[in-house]
Amino acid sequence: MNTPRDQIESPGLQATGSSNGWSSNDQKHAGIAAQVNGMPVPGFQIFGGSKSDLGNVSLLPPTSFGEFVATLPVQTISITREEFHRLTKEERNQHKLVDYIVAATFKQSRSNRATEHAVSCHVIFLDIDDPVEADRLLKIGFAAPLGDTAAVVWHTANSTPAKPRLRVMVLADEIPLSQYPAAVIALGSKLGLTAVTPESKVAVQPMYLPSRFAGEPSPTLVYSNPSGRAFVANTHTTTATHATKLTPPPSVVGVADITHLAPLPDPTFSSADLDELLEYLDPDVSRADWIKIGAGSKHQFGDAGYVQFDAWSAEGKKYAGESDTRKTWDSLQREAKGRASTTIGSLIQMGQANGYVRPKPRTANTMIVLPGCDVSISAAAQTIFPLIAARKELFYRGGMVHEIVEDRGTDGHKLSPVSATQFRSRLERYGLIVVWRKGAKLEPVLKPTICPEETAKALLACEHAGRYLPNITLLSRCPIFVGDAIAGHILGPGWHLENGGTYITGGATPPVVPLAHAVRDLRALLADFDFATPGDHSRALASLIGPALKFGGWLSGSLPADIAEADQSQAGKGYRQKCVAAIYREVPNIVAKKTGGVGGLDESISQRLVDGRPFVMLDNFRGKLDSQYLEALLTAPGPAGARVPHRGEVSVDPRNFVFQITSNGLETTQDLANRASIIRIRKQPPGYLFKVFPEG
Numbered sequence: 001m002n003t004p005r006d007q008i009e010s011p012g013l014q015a016t017g018s019s020n021g022w023s024s025n026d027q028k029h030a031g032i033a034a035q036v037n038g039m040p041v042p043g044f045q046i047f048g049g050s051k052s053d054l055g056n057v058s059l060l061p062p063t064s065f066g067e068f069v070a071t072l073p074v075q076t077i078s079i080t081r082e083e084f085h086r087l088t089k090e091e092r093n094q095h096k097l098v099d100y101i102v103a104a105t106f107k108q109s110r111s112n113r114a115t116e117h118a119v120s121c122h123v124i125f126l127d128i129d130d131p132v133e134a135d136r137l138l139k140i141g142f143a144a145p146l147g148d149t150a151a152v153v154w155h156t157a158n159s160t161p162a163k164p165r166l167r168v169m170v171l172a173d174e175i176p177l178s179q180y181p182a183a184v185i186a187l188g189s190k191l192g193l194t195a196v197t198p199e200s201k202v203a204v205q206p207m208y209l210p211s212r213f214a215g216e217p218s219p220t221l222v223y224s225n226p227s228g229r230a231f232v233a234n235t236h237t238t239t240a241t242h243a244t245k246l247t248p249p250p251s252v253v254g255v256a257d258i259t260h261l262a263p264l265p266d267p268t269f270s271s272a273d274l275d276e277l278l279e280y281l282d283p284d285v286s287r288a289d290w291i292k293i294g295a296g297s298k299h300q301f302g303d304a305g306y307v308q309f310d311a312w313s314a315e316g317k318k319y320a321g322e323s324d325t326r327k328t329w330d331s332l333q334r335e336a337k338g339r340a341s342t343t344i345g346s347l348i349q350m351g352q353a354n355g356y357v358r359p360k361p362r363t364a365n366t367m368i369v370l371p372g373c374d375v376s377i378s379a380a381a382q383t384i385f386p387l388i389a390a391r392k393e394l395f396y397r398g399g400m401v402h403e404i405v406e407d408r409g410t411d412g413h414k415l416s417p418v419s420a421t422q423f424r425s426r427l428e429r430y431g432l433i434v435v436w437r438k439g440a441k442l443e444p445v446l447k448p449t450i451c452p453e454e455t456a457k458a459l460l461a462c463e464h465a466g467r468y469l470p471n472i473t474l475l476s477r478c479p480i481f482v483g484d485a486i487a488g489h490i491l492g493p494g495w496h497l498e499n500g501g502t503y504i505t506g507g508a509t510p511p512v513v514p515l516a517h518a519v520r521d522l523r524a525l526l527a528d529f530d531f532a533t534p535g536d537h538s539r540a541l542a543s544l545i546g547p548a549l550k551f552g553g554w555l556s557g558s559l560p561a562d563i564a565e566a567d568q569s570q571a572g573k574g575y576r577q578k579c580v581a582a583i584y585r586e587v588p589n590i591v592a593k594k595t596g597g598v599g600g601l602d603e604s605i606s607q608r609l610v611d612g613r614p615f616v617m618l619d620n621f622r623g624k625l626d627s628q629y630l631e632a633l634l635t636a637p638g639p640a641g642a643r644v645p646h647r648g649e650v651s652v653d654p655r656n657f658v659f660q661i662t663s664n665g666l667e668t669t670q671d672l673a674n675r676a677s678i679i680r681i682r683k684q685p686p687g688y689l690f691k692v693f694p695e696g
Contacts (some may be wrong), residue, residue, distance in 0.1 A: 192386020283316030396649030
């Protein structure tokens with residue numbers, strides 16, 4: 001069972017001053033091991049050592065992962081946390097020395113802590129030293145990515161609330177030492193990490209036990225599942241003599257350290273980068289340079305780069321036709337023999353001479369492995385989407401992946417479903433796109449590629465998109481005050497979990513003002529309007545604060561439609577509603593009156609819901625307004641369907657929208673009238689001087 005942030009009190013987390021916390025049983029356990037010709041007892045084994053003896057390890061008493069977690073001791077650091085963090089790095093490394101455990105098991109119950117004496121591994125350790133990644137996992141929890149894997153997670157000594165650092169330990173099937181680094185990479189991929197620390201890949205690396213500083217209570221585990229199953233890492237490889245069926249190593253799934261694949265093309269340079277670079281290169285260069293550009297493109301992207309090379313060549317006066325380009329391209333060897341290959345770096349230098357500035361590269365050890373060979377769509381998606389989710393750039397909403405884009409015609413933003421065609425290039429933001437192919441000796445090798453549209457479509461349709469991407473239900477241009485009747489807090493720019501996923505695109509945190517001043521200022525906004533009755537004035541005041549109450553989650557139901565009526569044209573009914581939106585730094589998303597058919601009223605409303613901008617205005621409607629769709633939206637208890645042309649239907653929660661309607665002579669249905677707040681104003685007499693606000 002998980003508590004918030006997966007923190008769990010463990011009965012095994014007890015302070016101890018003895019070596020490893022298991023010293024009282026060491027002799028007994030060592031005796032058992034000796035009965036089997038000096039070899040450790042078969043089954044689960046965990047070895048550890050004392051802080052005073054980093055060179056040697058002994059078999060520890062726990063005979064199961066569950067027993068290990070239940071008896072996991074806490075070591076005490078002799079200084080306070082504040083004193084610790086004031087030390088230099090070298091001094092901290094000395095003070096944090098406590099008893100430790102290792103992933104490897106050894107030939108003898110007491111052994112030198114060296115790789116040549118190790119046998120295999122029954123557990124996997126993974127340190128998460130990147131505070132951003134650690135914070136992401138603390139927020140989403142470890143239960144979802146780890147599933148039923150037996151695991152325990154704790155904070156390391158260097159961890160702070162602002163910059164958390166974590167140590168993950170999972171039970172594993174017996175892993176050969178040669179395959180342990182690959183198993184660590186596979187575990188990192190399962191957690192959606194962009195890289196793993198080099199120390200984590202060393203099976204004999206000391207992994208310090210949980211510790212506490214002087215004067216502090218025993219810490220809590222971040223996550224614990226002591227009775228789960230062993231983590232299974234697909235670490236087998238295929239040799240050249242048995243390569244009829246490619247079986248990729250574990251780095252195939254997800255994000256991995258690709259330094260061992262050198263020489264590879266530049267993993268930080270995408271096909272989108274090539275498009276930009278070619279704009280700085282003249283297609284009418286000398287034939288030698290033209291061939292050089294083709295060779296660099298082919299080395300970087302293989303045959304996938306031909307289309308870009310040919311399209312660029314066709315822009316020049318020397319273009320001799322596609323057949324000439326193809327013949328030259330086919331003659332180029334991706335890996336030159338007897339000389340250094342022409343790489344994308346050569347092209348970058350040529351472009352820089354013409355003013356090209358290379359974009360900031362992505363992380364060099366990040367790669368996106370597409371489905372293919374033995375990599376299923378589901379396996380690829382299970383590691384691709386956690387990587388994307390960490391950046392908070394793509395979101396999940398109503399069955400579709402969305403992104404936030406600029407809304408042309410305004411200075412704001414809107415939500416836009418991501419098509420398969422768009423997703424192909426979006427993937428390139430997160431790493432080098434690679435796929436498993438057969439090498440020269442039929443061995444499996446990773447090759448850079450461009451994501452095919454069918455693959456992009458399959459990934460977008462995979463359930464893992466919805467499982468890992470952050471949800472989004474509300475897009476706001478200003479900070480929002482959220483909470484309950486007892487307490488609250490302000491959401492600033494960026495994505496937040498509150499209210500099912502809220503994204504604040506901008507705005508400064510407002511100052512705190514006395515209640516009397518707030519009431520005064522709100523009334524002042526309406527001072528120039530001549531309301532037909534006091535009730536109209538009260539409803540207008542409610543329209544000013546209603547969106548804030550709704551967006552902040554203080555109201556659970558839907559807001560009534562704001563219908564503005566006036567006795568004459570140009571009375572200011574639309575202006576009042578625009579003022580309401582302006583308070584929230586918004587501009588109403590206009591719906592003009594249409595009649596039936598393709599592009600009718602309901603479809604226009606549906607498109608505004610997909611856009612995600614919270615204020616939707618049906619402007620200047622006359623005659624009868626009879627839309628069962630609009631009426632249903634105003635009372636919907638939850639998400640409703642909004643059709644996206646050529647892309648299907650998105651499920652959108654209409655309760656996060658403010659519907660405004662302006663009219664001089666509107667005839668509504670009884671159902672719509674019951675769902676509306678009708679606010680009537682009279683036109684001010686000629687010559688009336690309206691108040692001017694400094695803000696505009």
